[in-house]
Amino acid sequence: MHSYQGQNGSFPPAVHYSKEGKPLLSWRVLILPYIEQQELFKEFRLDEPWE
Secondary structure, three states, rough: OOHHHHHHHHOOOOEOOOOOOEEEHHHHHHOOOHHHHHHHHHHOOOOOOOO
């Protein structure tokens, strides 16, 4: 969480929203690159909801 904060200036938001305001992914996905899970992060489509 602190690595994310250091690079982005804040902690990750609880929810990642689309441009239209629809909830897509949680903060758990956003921190994946910061916990050595870059390959898993690449599998997510940040513009589509996770199901």
